Amino acid sequence: MTYALEAKGIVRRYGHVEALRGCNFNVKPGEVTALIGDNGAGKSTLVRILSGAEQPDEGEILIEGKAVHFNSPSDSRNFGIETVFQDLALCPHLNAVQNMYLGREVPRKGILGKLGFLDHEVMRQGSEDAFRDLGATVRSLTASTGSMSGGQRQSIAVARSAAWATKVLFFDEPTAALGVVQKKNVLNLVRRVRDKGIGIVFISHSMPEVLEISDRVQVMRRGLTIADYKTSETNLEELVGAMTGRLDEASK
Amino acid sequence: MSMFTNTNGDPKSDFGILAEEKESFLKRIPKTQTFQIVSVLFVITAIFSAIAPSTFFTLFNLRNIIINISVFAVLGVGMTFVIITAGIDLSVGSVLVFSSVIACKAIVAAGAKGWGTTFMGIFVAVAVATAWGALNGWLVSIAKVPAFIVTLGSLSAALGVSQIITGGIDLRGATPELVNKIGFGNVYKQIPVLGVIAVVVVILGGILLHKTKFGLLTYAVGSNTEACRRVGINVNRQLIYVYSLMGFTAGIGGIMSLAMYQQTTIAGQSNTALTVIAGVVIGGTSLFGGYGTIFGTMIGLFIPIVLQTGFIIIGVVPFWQNVVVGVFLVAAVYVDNARRNAADGGGKSLKKRSKKSTS
Ligand SMILES: Nc1ncnc2c1ncn2[C@@H]1O[C@H](COP(=O)(O)OP(=O)(O)OP(=O)(O)O)[C@@H](O)[C@H]1O
Numbered sequence: 296m297t298y299a300l301e302a303k304g305i306v307r308r309y310g311h312v313e314a315l316r317g318c319n320f321n322v323k324p325g326e327v328t329a330l331i332g333d334n335g336a337g338k339s340t341l342v343r344i345l346s347g348a349e350q351p352d353e354g355e356i357l358i359e360g361k362a363v364h365f366n367s368p369s370d371s372r373n374f375g376i377e378t379v380f381q382d383l384a385l386c387p388h389l390n391a392v393q394n395m396y397l398g399r400e401v402p403r404k405g406i407l408g409k410l411g412f413l414d415h416e417v418m419r420q421g422s423e424d425a426f427r428d429l430g431a432t433v434r435s436l437t438a439s440t441g442s443m444s445g446g447q448r449q450s451i452a453v454a455r456s457a458a459w460a461t462k463v464l465f466f467d468e469p470t471a472a473l474g475v476v477q478k479k480n481v482l483n484l485v486r487r488v489r490d491k492g493i494g495i496v497f498i499s500h501s502m503p504e505v506l507e508i509s510d511r512v513q514v515m516r517r518g519l520t521i522a523d524y525k526t527s528e529t530n531l532e533e534l535v536g537a538m539t540g541r542l543d544e545a546s547k
Numbered sequence: 548m549s550m551f552t553n554t555n556g557d558p559k560s561d562f563g564i565l566a567e568e569k570e571s572f573l574k575r576i577p578k579t580q581t582f583q584i585v586s587v588l589f590v591i592t593a594i595f596s597a598i599a600p601s602t603f604f605t606l607f608n609l610r611n612i613i614i615n616i617s618v619f620a621v622l623g624v625g626m627t628f629v630i631i632t633a634g635i636d637l638s639v640g641s642v643l644v645f646s647s648v649i650a651c652k653a654i655v656a657a658g659a660k661g662w663g664t665t666f667m668g669i670f671v672a673v674a675v676a677t678a679w680g681a682l683n684g685w686l687v688s689i690a691k692v693p694a695f696i697v698t699l700g701s702l703s704a705a706l707g708v709s710q711i712i713t714g715g716i717d718l719r720g721a722t723p724e725l726v727n728k729i730g731f732g733n734v735y736k737q738i739p740v741l742g743v744i745a746v747v748v749v750i751l752g753g754i755l756l757h758k759t760k761f762g763l764l765t766y767a768v769g770s771n772t773e774a775c776r777r778v779g780i781n782v783n784r785q786l787i788y789v790y791s792l793m794g795f796t797a798g799i800g801g802i803m804s805l806a807m808y809q810q811t812t813i814a815g816q817s818n819t820a821l822t823v824i825a826g827v828v829i830g831g832t833s834l835f836g837g838y839g840t841i842f843g844t845m846i847g848l849f850i851p852i853v854l855q856t857g858f859i860i861i862g863v864v865p866f867w868q869n870v871v872v873g874v875f876l877v878a879a880v881y882v883d884n885a886r887r888n889a890a891d892g893g894g895k896s897l898k899k900r901s902k903k904s905t906s
């Protein structure tokens with residue numbers, strides 16, 4: 296089976312810090328892959344590289360077996376890869392619709408569109424549909440997102456990425472700011488998007504959540520993926536052991 | 548309020564956006580800074596006309612006020628865009644002078660008369676100033692020098708180059724067409740051409756900012772630059788465009804001032820940038836980016852002029868205008884800060900959170 300997305304030997308340095316040291320990683324279509332690891336293991340860095348927000352110093356990225364190069368986030372977006380970043384990436388002064396279509400604004404038809412006028416009605420309808428499709432409600436489509444709660448902002452970020460993804464969807468700690476009900480809804484959303492055949496990468500520090508939602512778990516430690524488990528064949532102790540390094544020997 | 552429907556709820560019934568929208572719109576108006584600043588202008592006007600009911604509106608020479616404000620209004624359009632991106636341009640006055648000097652040179656070289664020469668001069672002024680703006684934008688976005696420093700450098704350099712070219716002596720070189728038809732001309736009765744030019748620029752600028760993708764991206768870049776990069780917006784290009792637009796308006800200002808004074812104004816523009824920035828900020832545009840309106844800027848520019856006129860009429864030393872404008876400026880930024888802190892944390896807390904979480 297070819298991977299929807301595969302990373303081979305990714306190296307990323309920040310000055311003297313080697314955040315990724317030849318990291319391998321892969322995502323299969325229609326599968327939820329959990330990516331776990333201690334604080335500073337390199338998860339967010341890997342996500343930024345695989346979504347084109349940063350470039351690796353070394354290593355290779357393949358989409359459906361073909362080598363690709365992401366110069367910018369729009370490159371990865373063009374391949375159908377979307378990301379819910381840990382730090383949300385919404386514009387607080389803009390409203391839900393404007394954020395939903397940020398960088399993908401729909402022009403009006405005809406000459407007005409060429410002059411840069413936008414089709415607000417289409418975008419409003421599209422956003423409404425996207426939020427409804429995900430079973431999400433947003434307090435207001437016209438209020439600035441900066442005036443909303445952390446959880447409401449997160450729901451917009453999640454809905455935006457889920458609506459645009461066609462191949463791979465990264466979630467970097469999507470449930471961190473959410474209440475119990477909202478967490479459950481995000482997990483339902485993850486399942487729904489997965490059932491569309493999209494590969495999902497789910498980063499979380501909550502092991503019960505990881506065991507509940509994922510089909511596979513890849514463990515990162517100090518810039519390397521050191522283990523790859525089928526969720527059905529692993530347990531809490533094994534995962535914690537792998538993350539903290541107690542099972543280094545066993546996993547090799 | 549829950550943002551996801553719970554699993555057994557009907558998503559549609561929770562989706563009460565439209566009802567909420569209508570209600571909150573009317574409630575929101577009094578809270579906007581634009582509304583507050585319009586009220587301030589209204590109160591000032593009311594006070595002056597109450598103190599001197601017979602003279603205020605009659606002596607209130609609208610034509611002079613419009614001519615005085617027209618150059619500032621044009622520059623205010625560009626400055627509003629720049630400040631919405633969380634930038635600043637201190638160099639507008641110098642770039643204005645530079646564009647008028649080069650235009651003057653070009654006009655003289657072409658014989659200094661005729662509409663052809665006039666339009667050539669206009670084109671040269673606008674092109675030169677736009678190019679300087681683009682340079683500012685390039686330095687801010689790609690070379691990543693803070694806008695304050697870039698434009699402080701431009702403030703000095705553009706004036707210096709103008710002084711080198713002219714030897715420090717103002718050039719007289721406007722065509723008769725430029726002076727008589729544009730500088731002193733009226734479109735209709737007492738309606739000055741310069742005022743009409745300003746109104747056209749302001750309206751087009753307002754449409755560009757509030758109705759087009761270009762405007763939306765300007766807000767977006769000022770609101771969260773990193774978010775824009777991540778969704779694939781070409782942030783650097785947008786910043787270069789915005790600073791070029793600032794230059795473009797400075798070029799129009801340069802040709803307007805040449806038409807008005809019939810000569811360049813090398814020593815006369817040292818306060819221009821501050822006047823314009825004060826107008827933009829008093830008008831409610833946030834120095835921290837992401838928020839502002841062209842309409843607010845226009846009100847912000849009118850307040851000093853109304854004060855000046857009013858003080859003259861009621862016999863207060865007009866220098867008080869400077870003091871009051873200074874107070875207004877600080878108060879406007881204070882109000883903006885208070886508003887940003889009050890708005891549920893708003894953008895500020897989002898930024899704080901993202902800093903913490905880049906572990
Ligand atoms: N922009 C940066 N500049 C310098 N160092 C960085 C930068 N981003 C990440 N790092 C470093 O790279 C390492 C990996 O960080 P990363 O954010 O990828 O960890 P993480 O696995 O996502 O952690 P967490 O679970 O806390 O989110 C850390 O040591 C971090 O300090």
Ligand SMILES: [Mg+2]
Binds near residue numbers: 338339340381467906
């Ligand atoms: Mg992280």
